[in-house]
Amino acid sequence: MAVKVSQAERMMNLLALLVDRAKPLTLRQVRQELGKQYPDSDEAARAAFERDKAALREMGIPIETKTLGGDAAGEVTYWVNRSNYELSDLRLTEEERTALQLAVATVHLGAQHGEEALWKLGGERILRKASMSVNIGLVDQNMSMITDAVMKRRTLNFEYKGEQRQVDPYGMLSRSGFWYIIGFDHLRRDQRVFRVDRIEGEVIAGEARAFKTPENFDVAGAVPTEKQMLAAGDGEVTTAVVLVDAALAAGVRREFGESSVIKDRDDGSVEFSIPCANLDAFRLWLFAMVESAEVLEPQTVREQIVQWLEELSAGK
Amino acid sequence: MATKKKAKSTRKPVKTRPVKTRPAKKRTAKKSAAKTTSRPARRGPRSAAQRVSVLLVMLPWIMQRQRVKISTMARQFNLTEAELIEDLQMAAVCGVPPYTPDALIDVYMDNGMVIAEVPLVFSRPLKLSTAELFAVSVMAQTAMQLPGANKKGPLASALTKLAPLMPSGAETIKVQLPKARYVKELLTASSSGERQEIEYFSPATQKRTMRTITARKVFEDAGRWYVAADDHLSGEDRVFRVDRIEQLSGTEIFDQLREVRDDELPWFSESLQQVTLRVQKSARWIVESYPYVSRVDNADGSVDLTMSVTSSHWLGRLLLRAGKGVKVLKPAQYKNLATETARSVLSRYSASNSASNSTSNSAS
Numbered sequence: 123m124a125v126k127v128s129q130a131e132r133m134m135n136l137l138a139l140l141v142d143r144a145k146p147l148t149l150r151q152v153r154q155e156l157g158k159q160y161p162d163s164d165e166a167a168r169a170a171f172e173r174d175k176a177a178l179r180e181m182g183i184p185i186e187t188k189t190l191g192g193d194a195a196g197e198v199t200y201w202v203n204r205s206n207y208e209l210s211d212l213r214l215t216e217e218e219r220t221a222l223q224l225a226v227a228t229v230h231l232g233a234q235h236g237e238e239a240l241w242k243l244g245g246e247r248i249l250r251k252a253s254m255s256v257n258i259g260l261v262d263q264n265m266s267m268i269t270d271a272v273m274k275r276r277t278l279n280f281e282y283k284g285e286q287r288q289v290d291p292y293g294m295l296s297r298s299g300f301w302y303i304i305g306f307d308h309l310r311r312d313q314r315v316f317r318v319d320r321i322e323g324e325v326i327a328g329e330a331r332a333f334k335t336p337e338n339f340d341v342a343g344a345v346p347t348e349k350q351m352l353a354a355g356d357g358e359v360t361t362a363v364v365l366v367d368a369a370l371a372a373g374v375r376r377e378f379g380e381s382s383v384i385k386d387r388d389d390g391s392v393e394f395s396i397p398c399a400n401l402d403a404f405r406l407w408l409f410a411m412v413e414s415a416e417v418l419e420p421q422t423v424r425e426q427i428v429q430w431l432e433e434l435s436a437g438k
Numbered sequence: 439m440a441t442k443k444k445a446k447s448t449r450k451p452v453k454t455r456p457v458k459t460r461p462a463k464k465r466t467a468k469k470s471a472a473k474t475t476s477r478p479a480r481r482g483p484r485s486a487a488q489r490v491s492v493l494l495v496m497l498p499w500i501m502q503r504q505r506v507k508i509s510t511m512a513r514q515f516n517l518t519e520a521e522l523i524e525d526l527q528m529a530a531v532c533g534v535p536p537y538t539p540d541a542l543i544d545v546y547m548d549n550g551m552v553i554a555e556v557p558l559v560f561s562r563p564l565k566l567s568t569a570e571l572f573a574v575s576v577m578a579q580t581a582m583q584l585p586g587a588n589k590k591g592p593l594a595s596a597l598t599k600l601a602p603l604m605p606s607g608a609e610t611i612k613v614q615l616p617k618a619r620y621v622k623e624l625l626t627a628s629s630s631g632e633r634q635e636i637e638y639f640s641p642a643t644q645k646r647t648m649r650t651i652t653a654r655k656v657f658e659d660a661g662r663w664y665v666a667a668d669d670h671l672s673g674e675d676r677v678f679r680v681d682r683i684e685q686l687s688g689t690e691i692f693d694q695l696r697e698v699r700d701d702e703l704p705w706f707s708e709s710l711q712q713v714t715l716r717v718q719k720s721a722r723w724i725v726e727s728y729p730y731v732s733r734v735d736n737a738d739g740s741v742d743l744t745m746s747v748t749s750s751h752w753l754g755r756l757l758l759r760a761g762k763g764v765k766v767l768k769p770a771q772y773k774n775l776a777t778e779t780a781r782s783v784l785s786r787y788s789a790s791n792s793a794s795n796s797t798s799n800s801a802s
Contacts, residue, residue: 129486130525134493134532141559142534142541155535177487181494182564208562218596222574225581225593234516235573241495242563242570244502247514251697253628256580256658258613260573269572273607293610296576299660319726341612369644372684409759412751413783414644416790428787434761435780 132159133174137183137202146188146199175200183207209242219245227252232261258296262318264325268303269294274330278303281322285309289316290333293341304344306333315345349378352407355400362398362423367391367414398423405430484521492517493529497543498563501556508550526552533557571604572611580613585622618663618680621656628653631693633670637685638678647671650689651678654698666698713753714744714767721763724756742767754779 127135139155140147149171153160160167175185184206190197214222226236227248237247260269264280271278272291279288288308295302300317307314346354353360366374368390375383375392384393398404405427408415417424496515500506512522526545533542544555566574578597581587588594627634633650640647649671656665663680675698712731717724718740725733725741734742747753750772757764757776766772 128528130489130493131528131532133486133490134529135534137490138532138534138541138557138559157535177490180487181491182567204559204562207564209565212599214596214599215592217592218599221591221593222578222596225577226574228584229577229580231573231576233569233573235567235570236577238495239566239570239574241499241515242566244499244563249513251655253654253697254584254625254656256584256615257660258576258580259660266569269611270568272611273568273572273605275605275607291607293607293612295611296613297661298616299662317726335607335610339610341610342614367644369639369646373681406759409783410755412755412758412779413786416786418790424787428784430761431780431784431787434758435777435784437774437777 127159129170129174132156132170133178135159136171136174137178140185140200140202141204143201146186146201148190148194148197148199150197152200212243214243219243223248224252228254229256229258232257232259233265259299260301262301262321264318264321265301267325267327268301268318271325271327272303275333275335276330277328277332278305279326279328280324282316282320284322287316289314292335292339293344295341295345297342297345302345304341313344348403348407349397351400351403353397353399355398355403359420359423360397360399361395362404362417363419364394364396364408365391365416365418366394366411370411370414393418401426489525489528493525494560494564496525497529497554497556497560500545500552500554501561504553504555506552508547508552511552522552523547526554534559566603568605571600571608574600575604575608575611576613580615583613583615585625615658616661616663616681620680620683620686621663623686624653624665624680625656627688628656628665629695631695633689633691633693635685635687635689636678636683639682639684646684650691651676652693654696656680668693711747711769712744713747713769713772714742716765716767717741717743717760718763721760724760724764728756750775758783 135156136152139152143155147155149168152171153167160170179185183202186201186203186206188199190199222243223240223245226240229236240247262268268278268291270276272294275290277288277290279286281287286309289303289305290308291303291305292313293304295304300319303316303318304313305316306312363384365387371390371392374394378394378396382394382396384395386392396404396407401423404423408417408427417427492515496511500511508519508522512519515522517525526547529543530545531542541557543557543560546553575597578593581593582589624634626632631652633652635648635650638647638649639645649669651665651667651669653665653667654675656663658664664677665680665683666675666677668674669676669678715724716736722741725743728745730743730745732744736742753772754775757766758779761776764776766775
């Protein structure tokens, strides 16, 4: 009869054994050494051992294998080299560790990886609440696959806007609450931007080091700002004159810059020149101000806005 | 946040912040968990792999410290004390055959303390995983952008030491924080307790109000800066959008410092109304951009979304932007809100049309 030990305990003992022994061990030897911690039947023991091995590898412990030849042909030996999984001493100072702890306490990812890294670096999770916090959400189901692919330069496959895409992810950007992937889109044969939360279904990643990121690649510059989005369209009219009431004018001025100001009116309202080549994006931007903004010119754009409003107010 | 009731039109009284459902949910979870343990509730028993991976992190950690209070350690690792003791007791019998003392994990618990001596095999921490390296890199570069960060300080030098571990792709992962005036000032105020006088703009009421606040916590969420504060105008705890603070100055009145936990943030001071919207594909950005309470995907590709709404002004704006891509299913009071909002914007255009007509008439 196998002795009753928990799988967790058996895994700990297996790891200790594979690290401790000078020579690689076969499964038969492992079972002998661990004295009946594995089930008696060969088949069940093999299955349990495979489970343990997979779980340990998942934790970042590389279990090496070698298939023997000669008399023992076909038998596999296993061993673990400590230096392959142990963190080398980074010689962090107390000050540096504290700074990392503060960063982890302040920046929230919605995942525990930061805390885990801290523990491994000998630090501690700060349990007291910081007076400042930043949320950089990593909550998307595909996030770990994507970040791993970007870090290790793996090609990604996913569905986006109803099409199957194959993308070499050059980089990632977090801006305004969204994560973007910037990469080479094999379908379009060009560089494209993808929003992570718009990816449909699962993401599949290929081999590491599958591509090179172009030199001088600029992550932030690759994702258009709202201002650039309004201008990125094929509409005939490229700019519109928009009158914004005093209450909201300061915000628009900050967003589009002083160069967009056409005229400051006496009542505090301001006429701005705003890109509108992408009319859909322009309308979304304009209507965020509801009745506090109005298109003055050109007449064609004004008419389109009025027509949209008339249709909506007619309840069509 | 503005509470002044809007005098004009048929609109309901308004508050300005879009909905956050998360804090309310968290609060209930915490409360129920607090009865039995000090950590957030977690479902189901832990797997063997979970227990081993935590142990492999905990053993080197305790090895460095040698003596730690059980309660402190349990909190640190998000375990109950019972779970921690169970894991450590298991670790105490692990080792290498023939299980001589030097090969066993020597751990015992005494008087509320954990005391441990760990054999070589378990004494060094595991390498950082790619996910952990990513997290550290993102957190550190974000922290480096915060007001008051020292670009040549210990965080920067820690990152330099970590750099050799980073895969090459880490260089092209960037976080951009929103820029807002007064973040630094509010942060200073939250640690000094000095009341600030602010001029605050509410787009819902189209009004600026002067108010004094005591800032408690400054935070960024989904691309915006907020400050949680005691609002002395309303006498309530409020969350303000920092980009809507037009002016700010210190008052030289100091309040006692107080901590605000994330799950205590006063996003709302009243209960919220829920609406159900049918969202077509063309307005899918609504599903992506706002928190919702529940979601039903229909066969035709549309989505029925139930969300909490802080004000009819906010909802009206959403409906206006989405146009025909969205319809209010319930409650009935909002069924005509899209047409009403469109009409009120339209009236601005007709007013200026007639104004310019009369100008040209008088000129001719």
